[in-house]
Amino acid sequence: MMAKETSHLGIISFINLFLLYSHAIFILCYDDHLRTTAETDLRVGESSGSFKIGIFADLHFGENAWTDWGPRQDINSVRVMSTVLDHETPADFVIYLGDVITANNIPIANASLYWDQAMSPTKARGIPWASVFGNHDDAPFEWPLEWFSAPGIPQLLCPVANSSHSGQGDCGFKGTHRMELMKKEIDYNVLSHSGIGPKDLWPSISNYVLQVSSSNDPVKAVAYMYFLDSGGGSYPEVISSAQAEWFQLKSQEINPDSRPCVGSMNRESVTPQEAEMGIMKILVRRHSVKAVFVGHDHGLDWCCPYHKLWLCYARHTGYGGYGNWPRGARIVEITEDPFSIKSWIRMEDGLVHSEVILS
Numbered sequence: 001m002m003a004k005e006t007s008h009l010g011i012i013s014f015i016n017l018f019l020l021y022s023h024a025i026f027i028l029c030y031d032d033h034l035r036t037t038a039e040t041d042l043r044v045g046e047s048s049g050s051f052k053i054g055i056f057a058d059l060h061f062g063e064n065a066w067t068d069w070g071p072r073q074d075i076n077s078v079r080v081m082s083t084v085l086d087h088e089t090p091a092d093f094v095i096y097l098g099d100v101i102t103a104n105n106i107p108i109a110n111a112s113l114y115w116d117q118a119m120s121p122t123k124a125r126g127i128p129w130a131s132v133f134g135n136h137d138d139a140p141f142e143w144p145l146e147w148f149s150a151p152g153i154p155q156l157l158c159p160v161a162n163s164s165h166s167g168q169g170d171c172g173f174k175g176t177h178r179m180e181l182m183k184k185e186i187d188y189n190v191l192s193h194s195g196i197g198p199k200d201l202w203p204s205i206s207n208y209v210l211q212v213s214s215s216n217d218p219v220k221a222v223a224y225m226y227f228l229d230s231g232g233g234s235y236p237e238v239i240s241s242a243q244a245e246w247f248q249l250k251s252q253e254i255n256p257d258s259r260p261c262v263g264s265m266n267r268e269s270v271t272p273q274e275a276e277m278g279i280m281k282i283l284v285r286r287h288s289v290k291a292v293f294v295g296h297d298h299g300l301d302w303c304c305p306y307h308k309l310w311l312c313y314a315r316h317t318g319y320g321g322y323g324n325w326p327r328g329a330r331i332v333e334i335t336e337d338p339f340s341i342k343s344w345i346r347m348e349d350g351l352v353h354s355e356v357i358l359s
């Protein structure tokens with residue numbers, strides 16, 4: 001019951017379909033005339049002059065949770081994240097780029113237990129983070145067909161309760177909606193910078209903006225990070241026209257209007273969302289948008305230029321989900337003066353590849 005997507009399009013057409021056909025979106029914006037907002041604790045390092053971001057994509061915690069195999073994959077995924085963070089010390093920020101859990105495989109009432117396991121390597125190192133939802137994060141539980149033959153439903157292995165859990169640990173097949181997941185992450189973790197977006201964007205939840213500030217001025221913006229919930233699970237896989245309009249208005253408010261592919265893996269086609277509601281055209285028109293990052297397709301890790309921005313896949317981080325390709329994580333580093341954005345892939349074995357300058 002591994003999480004494998006079914007609909008794909010040819011790679012020849014990927015450039016126009018990248019955002020439409022990808023999941024859990026992180027957009028990085030910079031311009032010489034960025035407006036500042038409130039003071040933030042996300043700041044370029046004084047000594048390093050940079051802000052380094054680790055992106056963990058498609059961890060799929062809780063997959064086949066009732067088996068011995070499933071929990072082993074979660075342990076392996078923790079190892080990958082730990083290795084990457086230890087090699088990339090100091091990391092300033094981590095982004096969990098969708099499909100943190102495989103909710104359709106989790107037979108408990110509170111999937112926050114698995115969500116917390118995924119955050120644990122980052123939390124243990126005192127690194128702030130933010131998360132955005134993918135299509136597996138609040139999918140309803142799928143009853144395995146084999147449970148209806150002998151010997152029947154297996155003994156279920158429910159994880160031990162932890163800090164972001166209300167105490168109800170029994171297996172219950174209820175599932176956990178994305179709103180509940182996000183509220184528990186935010187309420188129980190001071191390091192979480194995740195956000196719950198405007199109510200008029202419902203049912204999408206993880207739509208928000210974070211500011212990276214200057215090393216010598218906590219109110220001066222160096223870059224903005226936009227997060228967009230791309231749906232799936234409890235509702236269709238789509239970025240709505242309301243989300244597209246929100247991004248347009250938000251980016252205009254923050255910043256009034258004032259290249260070959262790089263990667264090591266291209267093993268599958270880009271996976272489609274169900275509809276496109278205008279977000280791609282808006283991103284292209286926004287000159288401050290420098291790069292867009294997505295996960296979901298485990299066999300892709302490239303960055304490709306499109307108009308004046310870059311379209312980038314993360315690297316499959318988790319041992320849950322389909323594919324046996326080596327695991328790793330995409331790293332993004334923002335330098336303040338002179339401004340630049342660099343990215344590379346850090347593998348589980350410590351090797352680095354696919355370095356690219358994005359701005």
